[in-house]
Amino acid sequence: MFGLSISTRSLRFQLFAYSASALLFIGLISMLAVKRYAYETAQFIFDSPLANAALQILEEVGLEGDELSVDLPFSAFSGLADSPRDKVFYLITTKQKEFVTGYESLLFEDIVTSQNDSNPLRLEVVPHFFDLKFKQQHVRFSLVGRVINTRQGPHHVYVLVGQTTEARKQWEQQLSSAAIKLILGVVICTVIVIIILIIQVLKPIKSINKKISQRSNIDLTPIDVEGPEEVMHLVKTINSFMFQLDETLVNLKNFTSEAAHQLKTPLAGMRSQVELILSRDSSPQTAQSLKRVLEACGILERTIEQLLNHATIKHRFRSVEPTINNINKLVQSVCRELAINALKRNISLSFQQSGKYQIKGDEFALKQMLSNLIENAIKYSPDGSVVEVEVGLRGTKAIILIRDFGIGIKDKDKPHVFERFYRTSENIHSGTGLGMSIAAEVAEKYHARLVLRDTEPQGLTVEIQFPYRKWEEIQ
Amino acid sequence: MINFRSVYLFIVFFLGASNALATDNSPKTLRVFGAAYQEEMQPLLDDFSMRNPNIEIEYQWMSSEVLDNYIREQKEPQPDITISSVMHLQIGLVNDGYSLEHRREIKSGESYPPALPEWSQWRDELFGFSFEPAVIAFNSSFIEGKQVPTNRIELLSFIRRHSDELMGQIGLYDIRTVGIGYLFWSFERQQARNYGQFLELFNSHNARTFGSSRAMLDALSRGEISMAYNILGSYARSWQKLNDNVTITTMKDYTPVIIRTALINKTTQNELEAKRFIDYLLSSSGQWVMAEQTNMPSIRSDINIVNSASYMREQYAEELKPMPLDVRLLVFTDKSKRQIVTTEWENALKNYD
Numbered sequence: 001m002f003g004l005s006i007s008t009r010s011l012r013f014q015l016f017a018y019s020a021s022a023l024l025f026i027g028l029i030s031m032l033a034v035k036r037y038a039y040e041t042a043q044f045i046f047d048s049p050l051a052n053a054a055l056q057i058l059e060e061v062g063l064e065g066d067e068l069s070v071d072l073p074f075s076a077f078s079g080l081a082d083s084p085r086d087k088v089f090y091l092i093t094t095k096q097k098e099f100v101t102g103y104e105s106l107l108f109e110d111i112v113t114s115q116n117d118s119n120p121l122r123l124e125v126v127p128h129f130f131d132l133k134f135k136q137q138h139v140r141f142s143l144v145g146r147v148i149n150t151r152q153g154p155h156h157v158y159v160l161v162g163q164t165t166e167a168r169k170q171w172e173q174q175l176s177s178a179a180i181k182l183i184l185g186v187v188i189c190t191v192i193v194i195i196i197l198i199i200q201v202l203k204p205i206k207s208i209n210k211k212i213s214q215r216s217n218i219d220l221t222p223i224d225v226e227g228p229e230e231v232m233h234l235v236k237t238i239n240s241f242m243f244q245l246d247e248t249l250v251n252l253k254n255f256t257s258e259a260a261h262q263l264k265t266p267l268a269g270m271r272s273q274v275e276l277i278l279s280r281d282s283s284p285q286t287a288q289s290l291k292r293v294l295e296a297c298g299i300l301e302r303t304i305e306q307l308l309n310h311a312t313i314k315h316r317f318r319s320v321e322p323t324i325n326n327i328n329k330l331v332q333s334v335c336r337e338l339a340i341n342a343l344k345r346n347i348s349l350s351f352q353q354s355g356k357y358q359i360k361g362d363e364f365a366l367k368q369m370l371s372n373l374i375e376n377a378i379k380y381s382p383d384g385s386v387v388e389v390e391v392g393l394r395g396t397k398a399i400i401l402i403r404d405f406g407i408g409i410k411d412k413d414k415p416h417v418f419e420r421f422y423r424t425s426e427n428i429h430s431g432t433g434l435g436m437s438i439a440a441e442v443a444e445k446y447h448a449r450l451v452l453r454d455t456e457p458q459g460l461t462v463e464i465q466f467p468y469r470k471w472e473e474i475q
Numbered sequence: 476m477i478n479f480r481s482v483y484l485f486i487v488f489f490l491g492a493s494n495a496l497a498t499d500n501s502p503k504t505l506r507v508f509g510a511a512y513q514e515e516m517q518p519l520l521d522d523f524s525m526r527n528p529n530i531e532i533e534y535q536w537m538s539s540e541v542l543d544n545y546i547r548e549q550k551e552p553q554p555d556i557t558i559s560s561v562m563h564l565q566i567g568l569v570n571d572g573y574s575l576e577h578r579r580e581i582k583s584g585e586s587y588p589p590a591l592p593e594w595s596q597w598r599d600e601l602f603g604f605s606f607e608p609a610v611i612a613f614n615s616s617f618i619e620g621k622q623v624p625t626n627r628i629e630l631l632s633f634i635r636r637h638s639d640e641l642m643g644q645i646g647l648y649d650i651r652t653v654g655i656g657y658l659f660w661s662f663e664r665q666q667a668r669n670y671g672q673f674l675e676l677f678n679s680h681n682a683r684t685f686g687s688s689r690a691m692l693d694a695l696s697r698g699e700i701s702m703a704y705n706i707l708g709s710y711a712r713s714w715q716k717l718n719d720n721v722t723i724t725t726m727k728d729y730t731p732v733i734i735r736t737a738l739i740n741k742t743t744q745n746e747l748e749a750k751r752f753i754d755y756l757l758s759s760s761g762q763w764v765m766a767e768q769t770n771m772p773s774i775r776s777d778i779n780i781v782n783s784a785s786y787m788r789e790q791y792a793e794e795l796k797p798m799p800l801d802v803r804l805l806v807f808t809d810k811s812k813r814q815i816v817t818t819e820w821e822n823a824l825k826n827y828d
Contacts, residue, residue: 064814064815064818069811069814069815070809070811070812071811071812071815071816072806072809072811072812073665073806074662074665074666074803074806075803076803076806077802077803077805077806078803080802081799081801081802081803084593084597084598084801085597085598086802087569087570087598087802088570088802088805089570092811100811101809101810101811101812102809135571135572136572
């Protein structure tokens with residue numbers, strides 16, 4: 001159940017992560033594109049007045065006597081004045097790099113001369129543009145040129161007009177920041193739409209999850225959910241899986257009980273045969289051996305029984321609905337069942353109660369836990385002693401105490417007592433090594449703790465503690 | 476030993492403290508070079524000195540062309556502030572990077588639109604502080620009993636009508652040496668359609684040229700000339716206050732207006748004081764002093780008395796032709812253009828030299 005909810009969450013995360021990164025990528029690409037576009041538009045918009053200024057000046061270049069001269073029209077830089085903070089630089093020169101007027105230092109810039117050389121004059125004047133670092137400023141230049149015929153022959157005249165790029169950059173920035181805001185808006189809207197879509201798409205899965213988690217864990221009937229096609233496939237698969245599980249459980253139950261029967265019957269036969277031989281006369285050695293065989297039979301029977309019980313408990317956990325059990329009554333009935341057994345060895349079994357409570361769980365399993373623990377206590381008590389069983393409440397905990405005055409368990413063995421088939425080294429009693437582990441398993445199932453303590457002056461006290469909220473007091 | 480040390484420390488501390496005090500309080504000298512007569516600027520300089528007793532102003536007059544060359548050739552000592560009414564030269568200096576940027580902080584509580592109009596400054600480097608029209612001045616005894624011309628067509632016929640009286644009696648700036656004269660002349664050359672007729676008339680009347688406004692006004696009031704064409708209004712009015720034999724008129728068809736500007740020189744060592752001077756020049760108090768005590772009209776839009784830009788702009792909206800304080804004026808700095816204009820002017824006026 002838990003695993004399913006993680007996978008649901010991660011699916012949502014995955015969908016979101018994939019779409020968000022795709023969006024981010026698209027956003028970045030479009031931002032780059034917008035920047036580029038803004039740059040190109042700025043160039044286009046601001047280049048044309050620059051070219052216009054150069055062309056206006058070029059128109060006015062003429063001969064004054066034998067010298068080239070130009071009467072700059074007042075409107076020459078009108079278009080450039082629209083950029084309120086930008087400076088203007090210009091130069092009028094010839095192919096022979098003669099200085100006519102303007103900023104003479106421009107003549108010494110390599111790019112100016114190379115631009116002049118690389119742009120052959122045509123009949124139609126075509127402006128060229130280039131960038132230059134001039135007087136520590138970034139300046140964009142336009143270059144136009146034409147041929148003026150004079151008495152000395154044709155003159156190639158070039159006009160360069162340059163402008164710093166503050167307005168251009170500002171405009172570019174405004175354009176791109178507006179576009180970037182727009183892109184961000186679109187991305188945010190898309191993210192919202194994606195989140196809504198993800199929630200919508202995953203709704204049926206969530207409802208399956210809810211239905212399954214609401215079921216009791218032994219309910220293996222088919223799930224009934226209406227959903228889109230894709231989800232119905234999933235439901236169908238789960239249902240068929242649950243059907244198979246159900247069938248397997250039934251088979252397993254049959255198998256365990258059958259196996260136990262099949263083992264018990266020949267064992268009972270064997271025991272009766274051995275007893276029959278023993279009842280007849282036989283040599284003392286034979287009798288001794290046969291008694292050992294009988295003892296072994298007893299252990300075997302007990303082991304089979306414990307295994308069967310264990311299997312039954314496990315099976316019941318999965319297949320039987322838990323019920324409310326009155327612990328006081330349960331402990332009392334177990335004690336009553338075991339009292340005869342104890343009396344055989346002159347051990348008295350006392351029962352006390354200082355509180356009444358009930359627990360939700362499987363009665364068979366709880367009974368097994370209690371009888372295993374009490375049986376153990378009896379087994380390790382010396383003849384004629386007492387085993388005390390106590391039910392009560394302590395603070396937020398509900399407890400069951402089983403106290404014996406036997407040999408006790410050494411501290412180094414305590415952690416291993418609940419392991420399967422574990423037996424302490426100096427144990428002289430016959431046992432299966434299964435009882436304690438079954439008890440521990442049942443306790444764990446009901447969130448109870450098994451605490452081992454030494455009894456004063458000698459012996460073992462087993463305390464079963466049910467934590468807060470796992471029990472209910474009976475008034 | 477300990478005593479000696481503490482005394483030593485005390486002396487060091489005392490010296491340090493007195494040093495710090497000295498640097499804070501020692502009077503700084505702010506060099507202001509202007510193409511404006513010192514008498515025109517004096518009320519402003521006095522008021523500034525009163526407000527800033529630690530800043531001593533050393534004002535020096537230079538003709539605009541000389542001043543321009545002085546800065547371009549980086550002669551010593553360089554001014555901290557340069558003031559001139561010759562806009563194209565000032566624009567040229569800023570364009571060529573001789574000025575320092577001064578972004579004036581807009582004080583909270585200042586009205587919007589700001590009192591200093593956008594057209595009054597360029598690049599936060601060139602600050603216009605007065606708005607001055609060009610006028611035509613007559614000798615009062617000459618104009619007496621005559622119809623005062625109010626536009627250029629009337630002026631042309633006025634000159635023709637009084638041709639004999641005006642022979643050798645028309646005064647003009649020598650545009651070769653007077654920057655403002657060149658600016659007015661070349662601006663008019665681009666703007667006025669009857670520029671050619673004026674050139675023709677000035678030629679035929681042997682117009683006299685003068686190397687400064689003051690020389691021309693002096694000649695006018697002494698009766699050496701009867702008419703001064705396109706003279707800077709503020710000087711003419713100042714002169715009129717002292718000599719009441721001058722009559723001033725403006726041309727209703729169009730009156731060129733220049734903006735007198737100040738810039739902080741890039742080479743300044745007293746940046747803080749220079750900025751304080753510019754701030755004062757543009758401040759409400761500075762502009763009020765200027766509007767009330769000088770003949771330079773204030774440029775602030777929140778000052779609306781007769782001697783102010785906002786009053787003139789309202790009253791004579793149709794006749795004023797302010798020169799733009801931006802790169803458009805750069806064409807007048809062009810050497811080739813200057814050559815052409817000057818040659819044209821010399822051919823017309825100086826054929827008898």
